[in-house]
Amino acid sequence: MKKIIRAKAMGFCMGVERAVAIVQKIADEKEDNAVTLGPIIHNQQIVDKFASLGIPAVESIEEVKEGRAVIRAHGVPLSERKKLEDKGVEIIDGTCPKVIASHKIVQKYSSLGYHIIIVGDKNHGEIKGLAGYADDFDIIGNADEASLINPPDKSMVISQTTIKESEFESVCRVLKEKNRNVIVHNSICSATNDRQNAVKKLAGEVDALLVIGGKNSANTKRLYLTVKEMNVPCWHISTVEEIPPEISSYDTIGLTAGASTPDWIVDEVENSLLHL
Ligand code: SF4
Structure with missing residues (x-):
């Protein structure tokens, strides 16, 4: 043998487990007025299972007309929350608490007039969500891209929760060489x-x-x-x-x-x- x-x-990491449990709870209530904003996780079997239980995944907010919408673990931009609220849709927040913490940091520094530098994959939902909490920002994927920007004195750099520590360190090194006043916030998740x-x-x-x-x-x-x-x-x-x-x-x-x-x-x- x-x-x-x-x-x-x-x-499953804590954030994914929590988001799936939220949708499972809705399924257990046997009400069919909820959708998830995008697939709740990158697993087709789970997505299909919830769809068969009356909780389909929709591709965009425009498809949500009423009822309840579950936000995924990696969160959404503030503007998307507002759109849902304006439609009278009840938001069920599956955003991972660690991602919410990053939103709060970005929002705080942005309100203080800081330029926000976000390190990660610009096409990833978490990065789009983070950027949605900043007024003035750059998104960079690696140290080469960091070398192309000139961070102002009031700059704060933060990352996608899932990037490699070494990638984030090399980006921060480049940014600090350009301006030693750049504030670094390490939000990488240990999972x-x-x-x-x-x-x-x-x-x-x-x-x-x-x-x-x-x-x-x-x-x-x-x-x-x-x-x-x-x-x-x-x-x-x-x-x-x-x-x-x-x-x-x-x-x-x-x-x-x-x-x-x-x-x-x-x-x-x-x-x-x-x-x-
Ligand atoms: S921040 Fe960590 S725990 Fe939360 S969803 Fe991302 S990987 Fe999972």
């Missing part, structure tokens, strides 16, 4: 680092590794790349059906999962491996 070892930190550190340790203990999570989940992809860089045989799968046949040639198999992968999918994969 195969030996299966799970990473010490894996799967990402915990999962990265756990998978690195696990990769040293197993013959091969499966990373379980949605194909569009950025944090799952990063876990996969980390293992690949360590030259450990590794596959990124999203369901039990995608277990590669080659895995049967390895005795000790590691498992990790992205922040939007529910435990039951990991359980299914583990059970299947135990019966190879």
